[in-house]
Amino acid sequence: MSATPMRESYDVVVIGAGPAGLAAAATVSEAGLSTLLLDENAGPGGQVWRAITSTPVTQRDHLGVDYWAGADLVEAVRSSSAEIIQRATVWSLDRHLEVGVSVGGASSLVKSRRVILATGALERPFPIPGWTLPGVMTAGAAQTMLKSSGLVPDGPTVIAGQGPLLWLLAAQILRLGGRIDRILDTTERRNYLAALPHAFAFMTSPYFAKGFAMMREVRAKVPVVTGVSELAAAGDGQLATVTYVSGSRRETIPAELLLLHQGVVPNVNLAMASGIEHRWDDLQLCWSPVLDRDCNTSVEGIAVAGDGAGIGGAGAAVVRGRIAARAAVEALAPAAAAKVAPMATFRASLAQAERGRNFLDTLFRPAPQFRIPTGDTIVCRCEEVTAKDILDVVAIGATGPNQLKAYRRTGMGPCQGRLCGLTVTELMARARDKTPQEIGYYRLRAPVKPITLAELAAVPKTAADVEAVVRG
Amino acid sequence: MFKRSDQESRQSVHIVVDGVTVEAREGDTVSAALLVCGRDVRRATAVSGAPRLPYCMMGVCFDCLVTIDGVGNRQGCLVLVADGMQIEIQMGKREIDR
Numbered sequence: 001m002s003a004t005p006m007r008e009s010y011d012v013v014v015i016g017a018g019p020a021g022l023a024a025a026a027t028v029s030e031a032g033l034s035t036l037l038l039d040e041n042a043g044p045g046g047q048v049w050r051a052i053t054s055t056p057v058t059q060r061d062h063l064g065v066d067y068w069a070g071a072d073l074v075e076a077v078r079s080s081s082a083e084i085i086q087r088a089t090v091w092s093l094d095r096h097l098e099v100g101v102s103v104g105g106a107s108s109l110v111k112s113r114r115v116i117l118a119t120g121a122l123e124r125p126f127p128i129p130g131w132t133l134p135g136v137m138t139a140g141a142a143q144t145m146l147k148s149s150g151l152v153p154d155g156p157t158v159i160a161g162q163g164p165l166l167w168l169l170a171a172q173i174l175r176l177g178g179r180i181d182r183i184l185d186t187t188e189r190r191n192y193l194a195a196l197p198h199a200f201a202f203m204t205s206p207y208f209a210k211g212f213a214m215m216r217e218v219r220a221k222v223p224v225v226t227g228v229s230e231l232a233a234a235g236d237g238q239l240a241t242v243t244y245v246s247g248s249r250r251e252t253i254p255a256e257l258l259l260l261h262q263g264v265v266p267n268v269n270l271a272m273a274s275g276i277e278h279r280w281d282d283l284q285l286c287w288s289p290v291l292d293r294d295c296n297t298s299v300e301g302i303a304v305a306g307d308g309a310g311i312g313g314a315g316a317a318v319v320r321g322r323i324a325a326r327a328a329v330e331a332l333a334p335a336a337a338a339k340v341a342p343m344a345t346f347r348a349s350l351a352q353a354e355r356g357r358n359f360l361d362t363l364f365r366p367a368p369q370f371r372i373p374t375g376d377t378i379v380c381r382c383e384e385v386t387a388k389d390i391l392d393v394v395a396i397g398a399t400g401p402n403q404l405k406a407y408r409r410t411g412m413g414p415c416q417g418r419l420c421g422l423t424v425t426e427l428m429a430r431a432r433d434k435t436p437q438e439i440g441y442y443r444l445r446a447p448v449k450p451i452t453l454a455e456l457a458a459v460p461k462t463a464a465d466v467e468a469v470v471r472g
Numbered sequence: 473m474f475k476r477s478d479q480e481s482r483q484s485v486h487i488v489v490d491g492v493t494v495e496a497r498e499g500d501t502v503s504a505a506l507l508v509c510g511r512d513v514r515r516a517t518a519v520s521g522a523p524r525l526p527y528c529m530m531g532v533c534f535d536c537l538v539t540i541d542g543v544g545n546r547q548g549c550l551v552l553v554a555d556g557m558q559i560e561i562q563m564g565k566r567e568i569d570r
Contacts, residue, residue, distance in 0.1 A: 136527070176477045384517065
């Protein structure tokens, strides 16, 4: 592992060391291409396999087999010729395949012949009243702490939301001796019916048996309330209570920690800022890059693999990483493509890995009231802009997220729209009676992560760079 | 809010939070170490001064912003603790030169 990139240019730069990025980097470097793998975390694994090389959780069955499945791939990349840089924040990628990366407070620009984006997913915003209170976190946040530091909740804890990750997290917390007082399941009852046509594929997928075993394990120890249709967190400067409605029952329970989860969505910031065309996905309710069969985007030389290309889970991410990698090898060193398994093999594995996904997407499609808030509920956490603020601005003429910025700075804080973008698009679409596709998204630009002006100014520059901006 | 699992066997390190020495473990992020230390580690937002704690722990929400070794606006969830690290809970905006 090195501190800054050792070369000025590489055949392939892979961004993100989760399942897709690790698979891509292993595949292209094994084919003999010079490879740079950049990752923001302290160690490889992404979110699914977070801290796989350093977790203090020694009892392997506590984290589960799907977690440890990443170990071989990490080993494959580490023993390959790929250069791996951890704690590297990529803040820019342009059409010329130049990557701006910050490591240890200093930035450099790296050139590449192909780029594979494997920036993964983040949790879908869950904008309920009180979601900015200290003590309200994402389920993923709790899982991150559990994997990397062995931390588990020990005060009154409520988990609310829906989806496979919620049950996995609950099971892991219980196995490690943590506390969960109640699970509030927000899955809409009508989704069960809608998902029925996809049930056969799901029941014959690996998700099925694992999912049900986990739900049984959790239900044996924690009271679960289903059909939750309203949810609010409250407290004075700190979470104190959670209020929910299920059927005709409304209840308020004390809580010190509320963990929210309603699925994950592609982390699009870097892909969008590099000019890659995205489209609204009406089933997954998010933006996904427009891709060909080989994961290539609308920008020549840039591919997107993994959950950043649309949510498919870790298994599919690994295969998509290999597909993008094989396409890169075919383009840059056709003779070396024989060292990589044929595309047809990967495509068959992908179909297998994606089996059951439609069922999950349909069953766990989040309800409108948990995606599109009203009144004083905060939408933009950074700039502290409420749903009512946004609707007021629509009423006086703002047409989309980019006009909204000029009125309210929504999406212009440090998170750059990651925690409000989807909410803003859907909120404005509903208010203006348009589709999310028609409303569009924030126009994202580099730097996609904040860096200081001093760091930007210190980036090494050529005589041509200086000449381009100096007068006379 | 959080406790350590009894499987914990990583080496202990000491960080200083607003002048008070606090125990953490090697491999903890700053945010994780703060959340488990038992002290009030809520920051105040730059816009309204509202209290916040980390929300995502994966580098996207920026609610973990904290001053580390004199440098403000660091994402505490992406920085690992080190022995002797000086942490200040950030109240409001980052200050110039910090």
